Amino acid sequence: MTKLHTDRFYINGTWVAPQGRDTLPVINPATARPIATVALGNAADVDTAVTAARAAFPGFARSTLAERLDLLAAIRGRYEARYDEMAETISAEMGAPIDLSRRSQAQAGLGHLDGVVAALKQFAFEEPNPAGDLLRHEPIGVCALITPWNWPANQIALKVLPALAAGCTMVLKPSELTPLSALLFAEILDEAGVPAGVFNLVNGDGPTVGAELSRHPHVDMVSFTGSTRAGIEVGRTAAATIKRVTLELGGKSPNILLDDVDLESAVRRGVRQCFNNSGQSCNAPTRMLVPRALYAKAAEIAADTARTTPVGDPAQSGRHIGPLASDMQFDRVQAMIAKGIAEGATLLAGGPGKPEGLEEGYFVRPTVFGDVGNDMAIAREEIFGPVIALIPYDSEAEAIAMANDTPYGLSAYVQSADPDRAMAVARDLRAGTVFINGAGLGQGSPFGGYKQSGNGREGGFHGIADFCEVKAIARP
CATH class of the missing domain: 3.40.309.10 (Aldehyde Dehydrogenase; Chain A, domain 2)
Incomplete structure (x- = not known):
């Protein structure tokens, strides 16, 4: 398995040392033994990452459709080059059989990227409505992306890629159980040339890093995937600053x-x-x-x-x-x-x-x-x-x-x-x-739930739209 920056966070386009000293072992669930140790972030790390994302937002929000498509193409190229590493990393850290990891877990990153690209090419960021007013879909701002351990690359891709497509900047907090695939994903984005500050990563647990991201006054949106219990806490914490919250939670299908x-x-x-x-x-x-x-x-x-x-x-x-x-x-x-x-x-x-x-x-x-x-x-x-x-x-x-x-x-x-x-x-x-009858959902189709399974949709057009504000401009 590739040696990763387990003692660092990715902030403002570089790998930086944490501001605290807490660490956590990453356990191979097949052996119950540690395979790595990662640094855990604190409120100061979150603030540094959010500040970098806030500073990068005005420039990235003005990037053109062509520039974002080129960036996504570069990410795809680097992801393909490190595909086997992603599959092996996911298998080691969360126990997915290696064939499943290659066939589905790692592949989800590419599949969702293709779905986002197809939607982005057709996405109308600016169009008139029947009343004659101009409607603009504009990036919402700095996004906190909190992802789970069960499908690591899948959920990271479903949040990071549409956020980039919309023109947002972001801070990713992956699950503390599966941080290695997220560190690898950060390396892929760095190699692809994502501008400094647009994508940031801070490892940590939910009560510390997750809660701090949810309450941070300079975070405009939280996209969370996890348990319904944790989703309720995210919504409650975010409510004080009236930020948008999208949730993909539990199910009993x-x-x-x-x-x-x-x-x-x-x-x-x-x-x-x-x-x-x-x-x-x-x-x-x-x-x-x-x-x-x-x-x-x-x-x-x-x-x-x-x-x-x-x-x-x-x-x-x-x-x-x-x-x-x-x-x-x-x-x-x-x-x-x-x-x-x-x-x-x-x-x-x-x-x-x-x-x-x-x-x-x-x-x-x-x-x-x-x-x-x-x-x-x-x-x-x-x-x-x-x-x-x-x-x-x-x-x-x-x-x-x-x-x-x-x-x-x-x-x-x-x-x-x-x-x-x-x-x-x-x-x-x-x-x-x-x-x-066993049919699968196509890449780019919306995924999300009713009732306590959450709100919002991920994937394709709807996934991009969730990271946008809608502005109506009345014209004479």
């Missing part, structure tokens, strides 16, 4: 199997989608809603899928799943499995403890619960591990009602042999994205 479905393929696909990235995806389909007449067979298929899901070393090539990202996450998933058993759900596969032969690291057993009620904790709370709940239903209307009966609304899934029927159900689901 339903997967509705209609009664005409190809049961074998739909159940196996749904379980594997839930277990992807070891279940550590906010949009994972963790509630599988099955017609009661098909439920017994679906339970057999789901249990078999879990029992035959390999778990192994993320450094090894293969289609296995890896460990959870941290000891804290491991403990939470174990507690939720225990809660499911205590609530009376039927344990169909997996359960407490680690898979045989994987005593080191934060590995868990792929787990399937059956006979789950939609009011149980395992059906309502985000678990963030390879744990799926099967819930029987008696009518399509009941399935839709149960799917929507959640405080979240990030994603939903529908499986049916009839595309029109699936589309009709999709229209009734209260979620920001709906996936039909």
Whole structure:
């Protein structure tokens, strides 16, 4: 793995020493042993970074569309050159199997860049409205970007790249669990020639660096991805200065199997989608809603899928799943499995403890619960591990009602042999994205949630628009 500036922050176009002395080990979740130590920032580091971003904003806000497109092209070139390093770094710091890291984790950085570029080429920063007034989309200013650990490059790209496209300057605070990929991303931007002060990075924890960014009077916007609990705190802290806050938070996504479905393929696909990235995806389909007449067979298929899901070393090539990202996450998933058993759900596969032969690291057993009620904790709370709940239903209307009966609304899934029927159900689901029959969301399409899954949208046109203010100019 590349040697990175783990003892420095990237501020005003250079790597600078922290103003405090606090550090944190970066743990490889496959071994539970440290692989690096990073410096942690404090309020003074945040203020230095925000000051640099504030000073750089007037010049960068006046940059032309062509200049920003050239900058994004240069970033793409440098990212491609260091693609394998990004994949290896993510795998080491958060436990994504190396093939998944190459295929999806690292690739997300390029995919979202292409989506932003395509949108930027079509984005109307200035246009008349039907009333004859001139509407301008102008960069909002200095943005605090706070990203999570589960899809590090994905979330950094979804914030940094549209902010650059809009003409904003920024301070990035990545998760303290996955700071190495963010340091590598900063090197990529530096090599690409991002102007000094436009992009800044300060590592640190949420209560210190995250909170200071949220409350800082010279930050104009906070874009946060993480838990709903933390998102509430970000919104509360930011409220004192009336800054814009966009939030991409938790989910408890339903997967509705209609009664005409190809049961074998739909159940196996749904379980594997839930277990992807070891279940550590906010949009994972963790509630599988099955017609009661098909439920017994679906339970057999789901249990078999879990029992035959390999778990192994993320450094090894293969289609296995890896460990959870941290000891804290491991403990939470174990507690939720225990809660499911205590609530009376039927344990169909997996359960407490680690898979045989994987005593080191934060590995868990792929787990399937059956006979789950939609009011149980395992059906309502985000678990963030390879744990799926099967819930029987008696009518399509009941399935839709149960799917929507959640405080979240990030994603939903529908499986049916009839595309029109699936589309009709999709229209009734209260979620920001709906996936039909295994289809994936295209690069540049908006991603975000309803209800406690957040506000705002990331990706493509909507992602750029979130970093803009709208000005109306009345003309004679």
